[in-house]
Amino acid sequence: MIEPRTLPGFMELLPNEQILFEQIKQKIEKTYQKFGFLPLDTPVLELSEILLAKAGGETEKQIYRFQKGDTDLSMRFDLTVPLAKYVAKNYGNLSFPFRRYQIGKVYRGEKAQKGRFREFYQCDIDVIGDGELDIINDAEIPSVIYSLIKELGFEDFTICINNRKILNGLFESLNQKENSVQIMRVIDKIEKIGADKVKEELEEIGLSKEEVDKIIDFITIQGTNSEKLAKLESLGIENENFKKGLEELSTVVKYVKVFGVPEENLKVDLTIARGLDYYTGTVYETFLNKYRELGSICSGGRYENLAEYYTDKKLPGVGISIGLTRLFDKLNELSLIKAEKYSMADVLIIPMLEDMTKPIELANELRKNDLNTEIYLNDKKIKAKFKYADKLKIPYVIVIGEDEINSNQVKIKNMETGEETLVSMNAEEIVKSIKYKV
Amino acid sequence: MIEPRTLPGFMELLPNEQILFEQIKQKIEKTYQKFGFLPLDTPVLELSEILLAKAGGETEKQIYRFQKGDTDLSMRFDLTVPLAKYVAKNYGNLSFPFRRYQIGKVYRGEKAQKGRFREFYQCDIDVIGDGELDIINDAEIPSVIYSLIKELGFEDFTICINNRKILNGLFESLNQKENSVQIMRVIDKIEKIGADKVKEELEEIGLSKEEVDKIIDFITIQGTNSEKLAKLESLGIENENFKKGLEELSTVVKYVKVFGVPEENLKVDLTIARGLDYYTGTVYETFLNKYRELGSICSGGRYENLAEYYTDKKLPGVGISIGLTRLFDKLNELSLIKAEKYSMADVLIIPMLEDMTKPIELANELRKNDLNTEIYLNDKKIKAKFKYADKLKIPYVIVIGEDEINSNQVKIKNMETGEETLVSMNAEEIVKSIKYKV
Numbered sequence: 082m083i084e085p086r087t088l089p090g091f092m093e094l095l096p097n098e099q100i101l102f103e104q105i106k107q108k109i110e111k112t113y114q115k116f117g118f119l120p121l122d123t124p125v126l127e128l129s130e131i132l133l134a135k136a137g138g139e140t141e142k143q144i145y146r147f148q149k150g151d152t153d154l155s156m157r158f159d160l161t162v163p164l165a166k167y168v169a170k171n172y173g174n175l176s177f178p179f180r181r182y183q184i185g186k187v188y189r190g191e192k193a194q195k196g197r198f199r200e201f202y203q204c205d206i207d208v209i210g211d212g213e214l215d216i217i218n219d220a221e222i223p224s225v226i227y228s229l230i231k232e233l234g235f236e237d238f239t240i241c242i243n244n245r246k247i248l249n250g251l252f253e254s255l256n257q258k259e260n261s262v263q264i265m266r267v268i269d270k271i272e273k274i275g276a277d278k279v280k281e282e283l284e285e286i287g288l289s290k291e292e293v294d295k296i297i298d299f300i301t302i303q304g305t306n307s308e309k310l311a312k313l314e315s316l317g318i319e320n321e322n323f324k325k326g327l328e329e330l331s332t333v334v335k336y337v338k339v340f341g342v343p344e345e346n347l348k349v350d351l352t353i354a355r356g357l358d359y360y361t362g363t364v365y366e367t368f369l370n371k372y373r374e375l376g377s378i379c380s381g382g383r384y385e386n387l388a389e390y391y392t393d394k395k396l397p398g399v400g401i402s403i404g405l406t407r408l409f410d411k412l413n414e415l416s417l418i419k420a421e422k423y424s425m426a427d428v429l430i431i432p433m434l435e436d437m438t439k440p441i442e443l444a445n446e447l448r449k450n451d452l453n454t455e456i457y458l459n460d461k462k463i464k465a466k467f468k469y470a471d472k473l474k475i476p477y478v479i480v481i482g483e484d485e486i487n488s489n490q491v492k493i494k495n496m497e498t499g500e501e502t503l504v505s506m507n508a509e510e511i512v513k514s515i516k517y518k519v
Numbered sequence: 520m521i522e523p524r525t526l527p528g529f530m531e532l533l534p535n536e537q538i539l540f541e542q543i544k545q546k547i548e549k550t551y552q553k554f555g556f557l558p559l560d561t562p563v564l565e566l567s568e569i570l571l572a573k574a575g576g577e578t579e580k581q582i583y584r585f586q587k588g589d590t591d592l593s594m595r596f597d598l599t600v601p602l603a604k605y606v607a608k609n610y611g612n613l614s615f616p617f618r619r620y621q622i623g624k625v626y627r628g629e630k631a632q633k634g635r636f637r638e639f640y641q642c643d644i645d646v647i648g649d650g651e652l653d654i655i656n657d658a659e660i661p662s663v664i665y666s667l668i669k670e671l672g673f674e675d676f677t678i679c680i681n682n683r684k685i686l687n688g689l690f691e692s693l694n695q696k697e698n699s700v701q702i703m704r705v706i707d708k709i710e711k712i713g714a715d716k717v718k719e720e721l722e723e724i725g726l727s728k729e730e731v732d733k734i735i736d737f738i739t740i741q742g743t744n745s746e747k748l749a750k751l752e753s754l755g756i757e758n759e760n761f762k763k764g765l766e767e768l769s770t771v772v773k774y775v776k777v778f779g780v781p782e783e784n785l786k787v788d789l790t791i792a793r794g795l796d797y798y799t800g801t802v803y804e805t806f807l808n809k810y811r812e813l814g815s816i817c818s819g820g821r822y823e824n825l826a827e828y829y830t831d832k833k834l835p836g837v838g839i840s841i842g843l844t845r846l847f848d849k850l851n852e853l854s855l856i857k858a859e860k861y862s863m864a865d866v867l868i869i870p871m872l873e874d875m876t877k878p879i880e881l882a883n884e885l886r887k888n889d890l891n892t893e894i895y896l897n898d899k900k901i902k903a904k905f906k907y908a909d910k911l912k913i914p915y916v917i918v919i920g921e922d923e924i925n926s927n928q929v930k931i932k933n934m935e936t937g938e939e940t941l942v943s944m945n946a947e948e949i950v951k952s953i954k955y956k957v
Contacts, residue, residue, distance in 0.1 A: 083572050085608035085829035088590075091562035093605065095612055096619070099558050115886050117864030117893025119911075120537050124529035124638050125563060125624060126583070126594075134521050145564070145592075147585030149628055152526075154583075156564075167531065169523040174533055176910040178897055181534070186563060190587055200562050215897045217875060228886070339876050341883040391523035426555030437655060438777050445779040448553050448666070455555025459616055459653045472614040473557075 090191070090199030092406050097474065101420040102409055105233065106184060109204045109403065112229040113182035116221070118206050121181040123163040125188070129153040131166055134390035143189040156188040160205045160402070161387075168209055169391035177211035178218070184405075198406045207400030209387055214397045216329050219363040219383055220336030222401055226367055226379050227342045229403075234418065240342065241350035241366045244330040245382070247313065248354060250323025251299055255292050264288075265354035268300055272352065272373075276301070300351045306334050309349045326362070333363055361385040365401060375411050379403045423474040426455035428493075428515060431466045433482035439506075440481045446508030452516060470496060477515050481506070528629070528637030530844050535912065539858040540847055543671065544622060547642045547841065550667040551620035554659070556644050559619040561601040563626070567591040569604055572828035581627040594626040598643045598840070599825075606647055607829035615649035616656070622843075636844045645838030647825055652835045654767050657801040657821055658774030660839055664805055664817050665780045667841075672856065678780065679788035679804045682768040683820070685751065686792060688761025689737055693730050702726075703792035706738055710790065710811075714739070737789060744772050744787045764800070771801055799823040803839060813849050817841045861912040864893040866931075866953060869904045871920035877944075878919045884946030890954060908934060915953050919944070 087093045094102055129146055132155040145156040157163055160183045168179060184204045191197050206225060208218045223240045230238050248268070252261040267282045274282075276297060283293045302312050310331050318324075330349065337347055355364045362383035369375060381401030388396050412418045428447065432440035440456055447454040455475070457466045463480070470478045478494045485491050485506060492501040493514055504510040525531045532540055567584055570593045583594040595601055598621045606617060622642045629635055644663060646656045661678045668676050686706070690699040705720045712720075714735060721731045740750050748769050756762075768787065775785050793802045800821035807813060819839030826834050850856045866885065870878035878894055885892040893913070895904045901918070908916045916932045923929045923944060930939040931952055942948040 082830070083568055083828055085569065085604045085826070086566070087604075087608065088562060088564060088566060088592075091564065093561055095609060096557040096559070099560060102560070103558050114863045115889075115891050117862075117867070117891055117913075119534040119863050120541050121534070122537060122540070123531055124526060126526060126529065126626070126638060128524070128526060130521055131523065145585070145587055147583070149583055154526075166523040166525070170525065171533060176907050180893070188564070200564060210897065213897075217896045221894070221896060224883075336875065336879070339879045341880075388523070390521055392520070424555075425552045425557050429555070437774065441774070441777045442779075445662075451553075453553050453555055455618070456659075458655045458659065459648065459651075469614050475555075 088199070089193040090197060092198060092200070092410065097420075097423050098413065100423055100425065101413065101418065104420050105409060105418065106202070106204070106405060108232045109229060109405070110182070110184055112225065112232055113204075113206050115228065116180075116206075116225050118180045118182040121164070121167065121183045122185065123157070123160070123167055123183070125156055125186065126154050127157060127163065127166070129155040131391075132157060132162055135162070143191055145188050145190055158189050159187050160185060160203050161207075161400075164205075164207060164209075165388040165396075166391055168396060169388040169394070172392065172394060177209065178214060179209040180206070181209075182206045196407060196410060198410075201404055201406035204403040204405050205400060207387075207398050209396050209398040212395050212397075214399065216332050216362075217336055219329070219399050220333045220340055222363075222365060222381065222399055223337045223342050223347060224340035226365065226401060227340075227346055230367065230369075230379070235369055237370045238346060239348050239368050239370055240346055241348050241353050241368065241377075242330070242333065242337075243350055243353040243364050244326040244333075244362055245354065245360050245364055246322045246326025246362055247330065247351070248326075250318060250320040250326055251296070253322055254318050254320045255288075255295065257288065257292065260286055260288070262358055264296070268296070268352055269354040271300065302351060306344070306347065306349045309351070310334065313351075329362055355380065355382055359384050363399065372411075372415065372417075375408070378408050422476065424476065425453055426473070426475045427453045428455075428477040428479060428511075429466075429470045429473075429475045430454065430456045431463065431470070431478060431480045432456065432458075433463060433480060434486070439486055443479075443481070443506065443508065443511075447511060450508055450512040450516070452512060479511070526637070527631040528635060530636060530638070530848065535858075535861050536851065538861055538863065539851065539856065542858050543847060543850075543856065544640070544642070544843060546670045547667060547843070548620070548622060550663065550670055551642075551644050553666065554618075554644075554663055556618045556620040559602070559605065559621045560623065561595070561598070561605055561621070563594055563624065564592050565595060565601065565604070567593040569829075570595060570600055573600070581629055583626050583628055596627050597625050598623060598641050599645075599838075602643075602645060602647075603826035603834075604829055606834060607826040607832070610830065610832060615647065616652060617647040617649075618644070619647075620644045634845060634848060636848075639842055639844035642841040642843050643838060645825075645836050647834050647836040650833050650835075652837065654770050654800075655774055657767070657837050658771045658778055660801075660803060660819065660837055661775045661780050661785060662778035664803065664839060665778075665784055668805065668807075668817070673807055675808045676784060677786050677806050677808055678784055679786050679791050679806065679815075680768070680771065680775075681788055681791040681802050682764040682771075682800055683792065683798050683802060684760045684764025684800055685768065685789070686764075688756060688758040688764055689734070691760055692756050692758045693726075693733065695726065695730065698724055698726070700796055702734070706734070706790055707792040709738065740789060744782070744785065747787045747789070748772065767800055793818065793820055797822050801837065810849075810853065810855075813846070816846050860914065862914065863891055864911070864913045865891045866893075866915040866917060866949075867904075867908045867911075867913045868892065868894045869901065869908070869916060869918045870894065870896075871901060871918060872924070877924055881917075881919070881944065881946060881949075885949060888946055888950040888954070890950060917949070 187203050226240050271279050280293050302309050353366050360382035364382035366377035367379040383399040387398045430440050430444050444454045444456045479491050489506050491506045494501050625641050664678050709717050718731050740747050751765050791804050798820035802820035804815035805817040821837040825836045868878050868882050882892045882894045917929050927944050929944045932939050
């Protein structure tokens with residue numbers, strides 16, 4: 082006998098939780114579809130040569146990579162690299178801007194620890210332009226985030242926005258261009274480690290006290306979004322990148338409002354740099370205000386060139402990603418999400434008869450009327466059958482025994498309230514009584 | 520530069536095809552839900568020790584198996600073994616009968632050839648009993664298959680049904696019990712290789728001519744389902760297994776009809792044995808009558824004990840599986856399936872303005888009214904924008920330029936018919952005009 086067990090870092094849920102998970106996943110998918118994003122499904126396995134064209138360092142160490150026959154294979158570690166391959170491969174068959182969503186599992190062999198997953202769902206959208214992509218696309222993304230987080234049931238959240246060109250321009254104006262990636266990595270941590278520690282780390286990189294102060298002053302600019310933008314303007318930094326970034330950010334902030342995102346849900350946050358090197362313009366992070374400790378639950382940004390490793394075509398894009406498995410794990414732990422219903426069946430028919438004909442026929446009819454209907458098909462005491470409905474949280478139960486057959490009437494029991502409704506044993510009547518409630 | 524390519528045997532679709540695939544997948548899922556099956560999602564990766572507890576021979580050779588650190592890992596090759604592990608592991612937390620569906624990718628490193636996939640979706644349902652599971656559950660399964668194939672748009676199909684106990688009983692009565700698995704494998708091929716070749720192969724196993732004739736007579740019994748059952752009865756074979764199997768099959772055939780499956784869609788077929796060794800009772804195969812060459816598109820059966828490698832609990836079950844990737848590939852190739860719609864967006868708004876405010880605001884409103892709405896956000900000639908709508912098969916287009924702003928009216932263009940409807944630039948009116956058509 083082998084002990085049945087699941088690998089650490091691999092989520093596997095009980096049915097009630099799985100139902101909740103599916104509902105969350107579906108809400109995300111529906112939101113993406115509402116904005117016209119197209120579905121994409123790519124293989125979990127790819128040639129290592131393809132998947133690791135860019136990767137290096139930490140990422141590469143985490144890859145599930147192996148040989149099968151003569152082929153060097155890897156399991157995908159995100160959905161962006163497969164997208165890059167896909168767009169480069171199918172360039173001639175796609176219409177641009179190519180707007181796609183993908184919801185799928187990715188794999189990272191990280192150290193196992195609570196809240197970290199080795200297999201997890203990413204839910205991505207990206208808009209890819211052919212050669213160019215108007216900045217207004219960057220303003221639509223926060224409206225997708227906004228719709229999505231609202232759809233998940235949250236009101237009190239902040240979409241933080243910044244533009245990497247502003248930071249880069251600042252560093253250039255300080256003659257620190259070659260250190261910019263390093264500096265941004267440090268800045269990105271200000272929320273976690275505080276301003277003093279950031280100062281320290283910046284000095285370690287080799288910046289003067291004056292330069293460090295300038296950077297800190299800059300990233301701690303206060304005020305409303307328009308006040309921040311005005312202050313940035315008033316700094317008078319004569320750097321092309323800086324100016325371009327400020328212009329982009331101003332356009333995005335203006336249009337995000339038009340896209341229906343309320344002022345209080347959008348915050349220009351100059352500390353956000355996103356650790357990844359490949360963002361080149363707008364960057365996003367999203368926080369639940371009461372649960373900052375969850376970190377950003379939806380992040381992304383603008384990149385200059387999606388698929389440079391696979392094609393000469395210039396393919397700029399903007400996108401976001403949600404790490405659904407971790408998010409679900411946290412929200413579920415904190416009881417911050419509830420399912421609309423916790424059972425797949427709307428109604429359970431409990432036969433208390435030798436001959437199952439009538440119960441089965443009724444179930445057929447209910448299903449034809451779009452009620453998810455289950456029949457308890459095994460020979461048990463009635464108590465056990467009700468317990469089953471109860472444990473599965475099936476909202477309605479109909480018992481059919483000799484009495485019901487003789488009277489041609491059934492009681493529909495509401496399992497939550499205990500209330501019973503007597504109706505004719507007739508699909509139409511039963512549907513009328515149940516359908517508008519489930 | 521690396522040539523962007525996808526591994527052979529791994530399906531990757533263009534957007535229009537992907538939309539169709541998603542719709543088929545969703546129809547299968549909805550059907551499973553309609554019968555109250557619960558969703559399950561298990562890891563793609565498992566410990567090899569778990570996944571290969573039973574496997575051997577051909578299966579084992581096809582496994583994607585590798586070492587990561589000290590851990591011996593395998594990618595799942597079906598959804599049944601993970602189910603067995605799951606039920607054994609969570610036995611105390613599940614309600615029985617445990618009815619679950621799972622739709623997910625599985626991996627088999629088969630020889631690459633047309634129509635064979637190394638990564639493919641399986642869509643499974645299983646009903647698992649705790650200790651026992653009434654035979655009537657076997658009669659519900661064909662009604663799920665029936666609903667599902669109808670839902671996919673087919674009318675002319677046959678669900679073939681048999682019971683392994685009948686065959687086993689026959690072999691026992693011929694004193695060929697020890698050869699039964701081998702004999703069944705040969706019989707299973709009668710459709711493909713014909714009766715003469717089956718005779719030949721049976722003789723090679725060591726059966727006498729007389730025994731072979733008995734078997735052939737038996738598996739070629741003709742007539743309606745009830746005629747076949749009557750003939751089996753009249754054979755007077757005095758074997759417990761045979762009698763039990765015949766009784767089960769009779770009960771199942773009787774109840775399948777009650778479950779709403781028409782006579783013409785169910786056929787008792789005594790040649791069906793299913794290659795797999797682990798079925799012990801009812802077995803199913805499903806054929807599109809005009810496309811027998813596709814083979815069975817939905818198969819399964821009853822097994823005595825799901826999880827014997829992981830638990831002492833006896834867990835009998837019955838289930839079916841659809842190999843969706845291969846099925847989709849074939850149906851798509853033969854143009855036998857059509858999407859309900861080929862675009863995610865119901866409407867594309869084409870702005871012909873500097874200021875995007877009005878078009879964006881209108882899109883927000885349409886989305887609030889549950890219309891999937893996309894705005895063409897890039898600066899292109901109007902012709903290019905219409906071409907985009909056309910290629911993406913978006914059914915409706917609304918152009919918004921200066922004239923529309925001034926008149927506060929827009930034309931809704933039906934992209935299929937070319938028809939244009941003039942309405943006020945007002946979400947309610949537009950929704951009224953479009954919504955009931957998409």
